[in-house]
Amino acid sequence: MRFLLVLGIILPAAVLAQGWGNVSAPKEEVFTWADWWFEPLFSGFWMAWTRATVSFFIFIFGFIAILAIIELFRPGGGERLGIIRLTTTRGDRLFIGLLGSAYIFLAWIGLVGTLLWVPLGITIAWLFFCFWKI
Amino acid sequence: MRTVNQRGWLFVLPVLLLVAFNALVPLMTVVNYSVQETFGNNQFFWVGLRWFEEILQSERFHAALGRQMLFTVTILIIEIPLGVAIALAMPRRGFWVPVCLVLMSLPLLIPWNVVGAMWNIFTLPDIGLLGYTLNNVLGIDYNMTQDPFAAWITVIVMDVWHWTSLVVLLSYAGLISIPEAYYQAAKIDGASNWSVFRHIQLPKMKRVLTIAVLLRFMDSFNIYTEPFVLTGGGPGNSTTLLSIDLVKVALGQFDLGPAAAMSLIYFAITLAVSWLFYTLMTRDDR
Numbered sequence A: 001m002r003f004l005l006v007l008g009i010i011l012p013a014a015v016l017a018q019g020w021g022n023v024s025a026p027k028e029e030v031f032t033w034a035d036w037w038f039e040p041l042f043s044g045f046w047m048a049w050t051r052a053t054v055s056f057f058i059f060i061f062g063f064i065a066i067l068a069i070i071e072l073f074r075p076g077g078g079e080r081l082g083i084i085r086l087t088t089t090r091g092d093r094l095f096i097g098l099l100g101s102a103y104i105f106l107a108w109i110g111l112v113g114t115l116l117w118v119p120l121g122i123t124i125a126w127l128f129f130c131f132w133k134i
Numbered sequence B: 001m002r003t004v005n006q007r008g009w010l011f012v013l014p015v016l017l018l019v020a021f022n023a024l025v026p027l028m029t030v031v032n033y034s035v036q037e038t039f040g041n042n043q044f045f046w047v048g049l050r051w052f053e054e055i056l057q058s059e060r061f062h063a064a065l066g067r068q069m070l071f072t073v074t075i076l077i078i079e080i081p082l083g084v085a086i087a088l089a090m091p092r093r094g095f096w097v098p099v100c101l102v103l104m105s106l107p108l109l110i111p112w113n114v115v116g117a118m119w120n121i122f123t124l125p126d127i128g129l130l131g132y133t134l135n136n137v138l139g140i141d142y143n144m145t146q147d148p149f150a151a152w153i154t155v156i157v158m159d160v161w162h163w164t165s166l167v168v169l170l171s172y173a174g175l176i177s178i179p180e181a182y183y184q185a186a187k188i189d190g191a192s193n194w195s196v197f198r199h200i201q202l203p204k205m206k207r208v209l210t211i212a213v214l215l216r217f218m219d220s221f222n223i224y225t226e227p228f229v230l231t232g233g234g235p236g237n238s239t240t241l242l243s244i245d246l247v248k249v250a251l252g253q254f255d256l257g258p259a260a261a262m263s264l265i266y267f268a269i270t271l272a273v274s275w276l277f278y279t280l281m282t283r284d285d286r
Helices: A002-018 A033-038 A051-073 A090-111 A117-133 B008-034 B050-056 B059-089 B096-109 B112-122 B129-137 B148-176 B180-188 B193-221 B225-231 B242-252 B256-285
Strands: B036-038 B044-046
Touching: A033 A051, A051 A090, A051 B008, A090 A117, A090 B050, A090 B256, B008 B036, B008 B256, B036 B256, B050 B256, B059 B148, B059 B193, B059 B242, B059 B256, B096 B148, B112 B129, B112 B148, B112 B225, B148 B193, B148 B225, B180 B193, B193 B256, B225 B242, B242 B256
Parallel strands: none
Antiparallel strands: B036 B044
């Protein structure tokens, strides 16, 4: 009986503390840049685009477009014998750079985890190395 | 000033569109799926790289990848030398040339699922010709539905039967393109059969062998239909290759996110190994 009495006092007090109007009100949506970046770009579309994945492809196609523009001004593909004793063009160096980057990320995710700042740094260094020496 | 004919781009355009629709769009979709979760109805939720972490650390994936690599290495070790040896033994002129070529082409003309079904029936211990002969005539205890080793042997023999012809035909095309003058010069020098093979035939077959190794690597690394029809991945998981496991995850469990991550890892391995093969085999030409 005493328990019910205490409950009878506490529950209305709790409800009053946050206001009657808020008891059944839906949770307010708070805008965050992370949600904006990762939310579906076209809701219900089967290809499931997000701003993050669009940026990923823009990065890759942008790289290819830059190489195409360089090719217009300096034709021939910039062929040279690199440090691994392999004759490579600019396109080859991009391919090796991107494929190597994918492996750096996969190795990091498999062995360490999904915090990717360190492999991002390694990848940028690797891409520079590819275009500089390979 | 030198004029450049740009009309060639128009001829390339249909292929570009075709590749975009049958390869690029699906690949982009797979990338999108690999970082999201879906419960159907085209509703997606961002999960980041969780699927990649899950797949890369899963023992099931490691085991399937190991089996896939074992299969590919085994069939390459068998099919490439065997194909070259058969091509060397084939006649170069006369009546038997078309007969041999047709016989060699036959296995390649059979649809993949039919090959699996054919070998399944062929190896059944009770009614299959091979299974019955091994068990009841030769007294070898053979049952590929129960014994993982027997299942592996059967899958490999089936693949060798089906695909060695491709290596044979490619090698044969390389062999008959060698001018007769090379052989005459070798004869004058008193070269042995091994020397002729080592210094004339093998270097001249290098380009076609590059194509043969690449095709066989990619086909065998992505093989699905034949082993699936033959063994269904069993007994247990013993012949569940990576492709079979991928289909189980994608269509059996409908886990599109993990399946997409698995596909991308699979794709990265195929791409890297193919590039490595191609680079190593054409390094001297560049």
